[in-house]
Amino acid sequence: MATVASISEARLGPTAQPRRRLQRGRRNRTPPPTVITLDSDSEYDSELPPPSRRLPRKRKAEADIQPEPVGISSESEREDDSVKKPTVQKLPHHEQVLNYLNSCTAESLAQITGFSAADSKLIIACRPFDSVFDVEIVSKKESKSRSKAKRVQIGSLFVEKLTSWFAAFHAASEVIKHCEDRGKRLQKAMANWPMDKNGRSQEGTILPVSEKPRLMAQGITLKSYQLLGLNWMNLLHSEDFSGILADDMGLGKTCQVISIIAHLVGTYDEKSGNIRPWPCLVVVPPSVCENWMAEFERFAPELSVCPYLGKDRRNMDPEEARSNHVILTSYSQVEKAKEDLRWLQDLDPYAAIFDEGHKLKNRKNLIYKQMMRVPTRWRLILSGTPVQNNLKELLTLLHFVEPDLFGDKIFDQLDTIFEAKVPNKEIHNFAALAKERVSNARAIMAPFILQRRKEEVLDLAKKTEHNVVVDMHPKQKAIYEEVKGRYLVPKKQRGSSTIKDSHSWMQLRKAAIHHQLFRVHFTDEIVKKIVDILWSKCSEEELYVQSKADRHKALLLENYMDKSDFQLHLECKHFEKYIGHFDIPHRSWEEGPKVQKLLELVRGYIKNGDRVLVFSRFDLVIDILRETLAFADIPYCELTGSTDISDRFPEIERFNENPDIPVFLLTTGAGGTGLNLTAANKIIIFDQSDNPQDDVQASNRAHRIGQTRDVEVIRLITRDSVEGLIFNSCVKKLMLARIVEGNVPVDEDTESESVEQQCRRLMLLEGEAATKSSSQAT
Template sequence: MAAVIIAKTKSPGRVKQRQRAVVQMEQKTPKTRKRSSKVHKIQPKENPMEDVQDAEEKLMSLALDKDGDGDEFVDVCQSGLMICRELHDKLFEHQKEGVAFLYNLYHKKRQGGILADDMGLGKTIQIIAFLSGMFDAGLVRSVLLIMPVTLVNNWMREFANWVPGIRVKVFHGTSKKEREQNLEQIQRRTGVLLTSYQMVLANWEQLSNLDGQPFLWNYVILDEAHKIKSPSAKTTKSVYGIPAVNRILLTGTPVQNNLRELWALFDFACQGSLLGTAKTFKMEYESPIMKAREKDATLGEKALGLKISQNLMAIIKPYFLRRSKGEILKLNSERSVCLTGEERDYIALEMPSLPRKNDFIVWVYLAPMQEDIYRNFLSLDHIKELLMTTRSPLAELTVLKKLCDHPRLLSAQACANLGLEVSEYSEPTDQSTLSMTQDIKRVSDKLLIEESGKLVFLVALLEKLQEEGHQTLVFSQSRKMLDIIEHILTKRSFRLMRVDGTVTCLAEREKRVRQFQMDKSYSVFLLTTQVGGVGLTLTSATRVVIFDPSWNPATDAQAVDRAYRIGQKENVVIYRLITCGTVEEKIYRRQVFKDSLIQQSTGDKKNPYRYFTQQELRELFTLEDTTSSATQLQLQSLHATQRNSDLELDEHIAYLHTLEMFGISDHDLMYTCETGQEEEEEEAEDDEAHQYIEHRVKKAQELVQLESQLKDKKYQKSRYL
């Protein structure tokens, strides 16, 4: 019967669709609720053959009538992947392109890839839409989706909202029996299994087997995939142990510190078949690219680094998709200008335009007592000896970072030795959070503020923002710092909400987020950067304070994106507090260096401006002029006239200048300057230099290709053993 019906169709495309529909019907693949309800309306006939014919015709008319309202499936961006029209029409244009990219990886038999869209652009829904089409077409049976534990409930909700017809189970929680049942159900039948990195670490062997035999997943998908940026980490090794035909990585921050992290992600995603070994990649790609990013690099080094980075981008491009918010919004704006009439209605499906964001570095002063302690610490013989050895200075740098925030972040013994007014507040050992809070209360809030230049500025800022009706997110890497801020703001009758590592219950976190989002009387939300910077949507806030900068620029960027994401209706202002002349200023310079590396290596910018020399990045153990910032002055000279502002923001900036601070810089204008690459190449590339560069690029590409081919052969062989 099916063959007869197919023969009656004229369009080859329609034939292909009808064949797919029949296959789907025979496989009894789950569909959407809407579609199932329509099929159930078929009334039984006396003749069974009439029943079969009626069912086939009803099903095909639902799925294949392209000329009417009954057209239920759409080819996504002409990629060949069909997804439900109801789902397709809810996707933004860039999300449809992302779904097509994911299917193209599968269609061209690439073993994996990376979807690295900026945070807040909907990587979750792109994966869900892709899997919906793959399950409907019968191209996948079992999918393992691994994520941070805080995101498990979010993924469950999104699957239920968008594609309730797909079976989704969770491998998490305290019930071992329930976990095993859910795993077996997905492995034996079809569906998606959600689990966390912690669960994979402890149970990767169980996830890799069924009835004592190796189990091969159709897809292993990692959310927040930068969790496996270190190849030697236990979590990374456990994820590697789970066999899969295809692997997809999701991350808004594909490079956080260095290019080796990018190599690690591609090594996992492409199963070793793309970028060769870590050793060769470091020598042939990372080292020349890193050297070229330094401000004091020679013209030859800059030219080589540029060519090598271009070659790297060419290699990874088929496996890598990254779009930024600014890029998408600019593209949408250009499209809308060209559209008229009915076409303009279509643009309404594009991502809603985001309001303006102003991302400021606020250069604050150390309090007099902070500066004295800082200088005394640097003068210790211990520090002088440290600079003469190769030992890691991390512990000493941590002390300096704490001093920049507040001296009382040091241990109780250190505070006593420094002569600070009586307080037993110290690093948590056996004390509860309540007892630590009681210790803070022994010191007056006035004194606590006077001991930290950042607090002097922060309190004045928050009082002004509360007066203006803004809700503000305040991020710190330290729970102790949040304790101090909470104590001071409570004394000043602020209504606060807080989430940190002590709030382990996901339901409680979500409850606090909902309360803050719905109740405008909460003026401040205190969050630790590591916990609050991932998986939360706090678009009711229009102001964000990063109290202490992270070594990792991506960490701070994730925190900012809790407020500046799809759903934000008002202009957003970010304040990154950095103390003049201290280790924090050097940390910021390192952030700029890392960001320039990311901009060039992931294709955002071909040749971003080089701000700082390598020597400047090394000078961590010095204290420069604490009454001014050389970095602020440099950035001011480059970007002072480029700020996107209005009268209200101008008045606010004028207010900021009345507070205790040196000045502000526009972090969001970084990399608006580009190095004149054509001029540099022309100067650097005489015939001999040009031949050398071409030779280096060719050698690098040939080496990684050869190593990748060898690794791929070993992998393919292992799959059939």
């Protein structure tokens, strides 16, 4: 059989004439030390690094690559004892890699490794392989001209990739087994309790903590499921396990946290020699700091709580602060300043509790990095939504609470498995692990998470949800089509436009909401006239500029050019005597179909005695709604990201205590977490979040303990826009969360790509279908 740069070359003995092609394929190769071969059933230390190899060369475009088939030696040559192979290092998983490569399809190999289909077919064409070395020497020419061809040793790249795959598989399997063992240990302890996780009676002995802690207020009674939560946290603490309390919003996670702190403090015996279980650091969103202070005073007034907030916080001595049972601070307080991080490190808290812990779902975020550097002996995350978008976020939370178990290397290996795209027909064990990632996620999370649904533990008011679809305003339609067209076109191919081109995804979202979120009425010429007039008529203080220097005027002009029609309307309103004549038509913002529908709904609620929370992602949308309600003489409260922390709690109290205020306007980010707004029984999601859990949390502001009326959630969705696609994508995200929690059957095809990725793909498909339909009609 004729051979070309083949495996047979490697098998030739020392008397044979060497061929330069093989020598050039991999230079400076030194035989590695011999190690013991491990078969597929062997125990494997997941910390053992994969074999060291060259980094792959930068690949050319696939069109430039001309694969050259690699021949295989004849059968007689294979059986010739005189033909000896070089001594090759055998590393862990090499036998598994060999078995896989001898049985997989080219399609599977390409998907698992991420290499091209052409390269995968080239590898498959060279089978069967007798050793991993046979795979490593597979090479191809990579050049347009055969005379200038360079050989690329692609076989070693495939072996390296698959070896790392099997290492990840073994590591993931070990972690899953460890978590299962830990879960069985906890389940065995909880099996003797006289109530299940939802607080319902079952056969069992007495609870370890059978009544509320003595440091809790006299008038406070823990509900049965809250008492169970206290015992669960105490069990974790006694086993030196950290965890995530993931009860639904409104089930009293704050009360349960205060109860475990009161229990640890109240049962501490100085003579025991154990470490003192305080101070406990409690980190919360800034909007609920005052609420937490009030809850500590209400539930456990004997606990000493020291707020680490405001400008005077750094005057506190960490050593003196350690005498307090609780140190309360906010994410925004400690997110940026290095001094705050050092203070918390000097504090050396015993435990750390993180409210709305999904803020820690991204390891790249600064707050995550800061909090990981604060030393603690026990960590607890509070989050009603531990699975928000994908399994990687859940892994990130587990990495945060148990960094020793889910170290950086293990995290990366689990992430590799969970994000794998594998064919449905793939049967090999590491691919099966990837395909069973949802089931495995359940096993991993079980020992760390206690999650109860409101409908499982409470007889709550009914909650219904439905969508209201509205049409586009003609001006809005024109803007939307232009923004959509530019969004779907690669940036390099985009021409000039009057629409601001930055953050194209956000521009598309805003185009589906309201046309005055863009600058159309105020042309460039009008904006220049406005700036000229203000520059000549107003003082530096009025314009918020340092001086009347030309460069400051240029900055003011640039700032005004970036404003939308509605923002410039607010400027015309503020400087009415100078530029009021340039303004948009009076109350023209009410022409937006979503605004019209909002007014219609609110007026109906007022007649029926209902009260409503209105959520939007954008401060500017809240500005439009504020102006709308003001001219309609409808009282309202407001909470946005720009609201001062000191004003937030009073605004919440004003709404809860004043039934004559029918509307509360909130941005999803500022008002979607930690607030009790049961005075309202209607929720309007004016525009959806990309993260469906944000809107779930927003609706739970009203649907929680204390709500006496049925709750209705309405989403306003613009017809034939990206909002319909966002809704469908978010439904899939919510389904993933329910699957991982074990509430619905496993569907391994549940997508984990981002909402924007899904929407872009669907819009492109719609465009292709429309083009094809038009072509066929023609």
